[in-house]
Amino acid sequence: MSPVKKDSTLIFERSTPGRRAHGLPELDVPEVPLSTLLPTGMVRGTPPALPEVSELDVVRHYTHLSHRNFSIDEGFYPLGSCTMKYNPKLHEEVARLSGFARLHPYAPDDLAQGALRLLWELGEELSEISGMDTVTFQPAAGAHGEMTGLLLIRAYFEARGEHQRTSIIVPDSAHGTNPATAAMVGYKVLTVRTDPRGNVDLQQLKSLMDDTVAGVMLTNPNTLGLFEEQIDEVSEIIHRYGGQMYMDGANFNAILGVTRPGDQGFDVMHYNLHKTFTTPHGGGGPGAGAVGIKQHLAPYLPTPVVSHADGRYFLDYDRPQSIGKVKAFWGNFGNLVRAYAYVRTLGAEGVRNVAEYAVLHANYVRARLKDTYNVKYDRICKHEFVADGTRQKARNGVTTRDIAKRVLDYGFHAPTVYFPLIVEESIMIEPTETESLDTLEEFIAAMIAIDKEAAENPELVKTAPHTTVVRRLDEVRAARQPDLRWQADR
Amino acid sequence: MYPQDLKYSQEHEWAKLEDGLVRVGITKFAADKLSDIVYVELPKVGAELRFMQPFGVVESVKAASDLCAPISGTVVAVNEPLTQAPEGISADPHGAAWMIVVKPSALGELDQLMDASAYSKFIGEG
Numbered sequence: 001m002s003p004v005k006k007d008s009t010l011i012f013e014r015s016t017p018g019r020r021a022h023g024l025p026e027l028d029v030p031e032v033p034l035s036t037l038l039p040t041g042m043v044r045g046t047p048p049a050l051p052e053v054s055e056l057d058v059v060r061h062y063t064h065l066s067h068r069n070f071s072i073d074e075g076f077y078p079l080g081s082c083t084m085k086y087n088p089k090l091h092e093e094v095a096r097l098s099g100f101a102r103l104h105p106y107a108p109d110d111l112a113q114g115a116l117r118l119l120w121e122l123g124e125e126l127s128e129i130s131g132m133d134t135v136t137f138q139p140a141a142g143a144h145g146e147m148t149g150l151l152l153i154r155a156y157f158e159a160r161g162e163h164q165r166t167s168i169i170v171p172d173s174a175h176g177t178n179p180a181t182a183a184m185v186g187y188k189v190l191t192v193r194t195d196p197r198g199n200v201d202l203q204q205l206k207s208l209m210d211d212t213v214a215g216v217m218l219t220n221p222n223t224l225g226l227f228e229e230q231i232d233e234v235s236e237i238i239h240r241y242g243g244q245m246y247m248d249g250a251n252f253n254a255i256l257g258v259t260r261p262g263d264q265g266f267d268v269m270h271y272n273l274h275k276t277f278t279t280p281h282g283g284g285g286p287g288a289g290a291v292g293i294k295q296h297l298a299p300y301l302p303t304p305v306v307s308h309a310d311g312r313y314f315l316d317y318d319r320p321q322s323i324g325k326v327k328a329f330w331g332n333f334g335n336l337v338r339a340y341a342y343v344r345t346l347g348a349e350g351v352r353n354v355a356e357y358a359v360l361h362a363n364y365v366r367a368r369l370k371d372t373y374n375v376k377y378d379r380i381c382k383h384e385f386v387a388d389g390t391r392q393k394a395r396n397g398v399t400t401r402d403i404a405k406r407v408l409d410y411g412f413h414a415p416t417v418y419f420p421l422i423v424e425e426s427i428m429i430e431p432t433e434t435e436s437l438d439t440l441e442e443f444i445a446a447m448i449a450i451d452k453e454a455a456e457n458p459e460l461v462k463t464a465p466h467t468t469v470v471r472r473l474d475e476v477r478a479a480r481q482p483d484l485r486w487q488a489d490r
Numbered sequence: 491m492y493p494q495d496l497k498y499s500q501e502h503e504w505a506k507l508e509d510g511l512v513r514v515g516i517t518k519f520a521a522d523k524l525s526d527i528v529y530v531e532l533p534k535v536g537a538e539l540r541f542m543q544p545f546g547v548v549e550s551v552k553a554a555s556d557l558c559a560p561i562s563g564t565v566v567a568v569n570e571p572l573t574q575a576p577e578g579i580s581a582d583p584h585g586a587a588w589m590i591v592v593k594p595s596a597l598g599e600l601d602q603l604m605d606a607s608a609y610s611k612f613i614g615e616g
Binding site for chain 2 (some may be wrong): 177
């Protein structure tokens with residue numbers, strides 16, 4: 001028997017007939033047969049096949065599972081484009097205040113003034129930070145925010161009778177959700193290339209833009225972690241033909257308090273509150289994809305809109321041009337409480353510090369690693385940078401996938417790999433502002449050590465990870481036969 | 491490595507003229523770049539293709555890409571078994587893993603494609 005017990009049984013497999021986690025006292029009232037309470041046919045003949053386990057079985061099983069999860073609370077998580085920053089525990093306390101956590105979503109406005117005030121003030125804060133005029137909090141997460149934003153743009157053009165606008169321009173560096181969103185909203189997607197400096201190719205943008213285009217979806221800084229140096233020209237080209245500028249706020253962390261999308265010419269943007277404004281995400285909890293807009297799009301906002309008059313907050317449903325609801329109730333409210341706590345804790349200067357440290361950290365790691373790993377677009381980056389494994393692959397066939405797997409053996413989460421698609425063997429690193437210099441040094445040392453291993457003992461890296469509970473997963477089978485259901489008879 | 495009797499597009503499809511029909515697939519370069527392919531979506535027989543417009547999708551564990559038609563025309567045959575076992579594309583991309591056969595409507599378009607040595611240079615292997 002192995003000295004280390006690696007229990008990988010499912011809770012169903014731990015089941016022992018008759019084992020219980022509870023004991024009820026004897027019934028001291030007359031028993032009423034279920035068949036007299038429920039219609040025939042609604043009562044099941046056999047009990048459901050639930051696991052029969054003790055309380056301790058349950059506690060150990062789930063505690064054990066929780067140890068297998070990797071989270072920001074456990075270690076460094078430089079997953080590019082995901083902003084895996086530390087989420088202060090204070091926010092959990094605040095979100096659990098019973099006045100917020102136990103408030104019924106149908107509570108009348110008069111009994112929900114605190115919650116409505118929070119929504120109103122958070123909207124004001126996010127408008128100030130982004131240079132937008134108004135914010136809606138309904139969308140559940142980023143891609144949902146994108147869809148809401150494009151529906152607003154579509155409603156705007158429909159109201160103006162500009163039905164000929166049938167396409168949206170998306171850069172080749174975009175998150176995959178951008179073209180997917182545009183297609184889902186009914187637009188044709190036109191792809192614009194990235195130029196040699198990592199910006200949108202202005203010449204091609206000019207050739208694509210005309211009055212049949214509804215607008216452009218840009219991420220700024222883009223997915224290469226680079227600020228769009230010609231954003232003013234982009235805005236001018238799009239607006240000259242009456243188009244709308246959509247900003248994917250996935251990388252908003254990089255520019256908080258420094259520059260504002262609203263001042264760069266964007267008409268609408270989404271914020272990933274769960275990333276930039278801290279809530280556990282990436283399997284750790286739900287998202288929150290607020291959408292900020294310029295005033296000309298306000299008539300089309302999802303209903304209801306939080307409003308304020310005579311010292312009282314209320315939900316305004318009288319919005320005849322609204323695109324309608326995009327989610328039940330008022331969005332993922334708990335996350336909005338966390339975002340509010342975050343902004344209020346930091347204050348204006350603190351918000352700016354977030355971006356400054358996020359950018360400093362990314363540039364420090366980039367500068368330290370660029371002699372070891374190729375950096376295709378090597379200039380001052382924002383909150384993240386894209387290195388790649390092309391040198392290692394050319395040297396002796398160690399790929400980016402191998403390197404990422406080896407990172408796990410060093411106790412870190414792997415960086416994002418093979419995205420963005422325009423960089424071969426890409427390794428996308430986003431350290432975030434919340435890490436110490438010590439942690440950054442440990443990660444840099446690990447990346448340099450892995451390169452050395454790849455040169456001297458490539459098999460070690462090609463067969464990594466060696467220390468994890470499971471080794472290499474069968475990605476093809478996972479994609480083609482995603483069979484995740486436990487069945488008793490197998 | 492790249493057969494002389496095929497023509498190649500910048501989007502990494504190949505086209506092969508066979509008795510007036512054109513057989514189409516993706517190049518070994520594309521298959522290698524995509525790595526493990528998990529899904530292929532091909533048009534139905536009878537579908538009309540336009541030169542360098544998407545006719546299908548190939549998806550790997552890394553990325554999804556459009557397949558672009560290296561020739562205009564009508565689809566007359568589809569390699570159906572490929573959609574059931576797309577992981578096999580990497581094994582023989584220029585042969586058994588052909589995707590469709592097209593009855594061309596503008597055969598001259600083939601002249602706009604690259605020959606084997608130009609394509610090898612294009613992908614940096616020439």
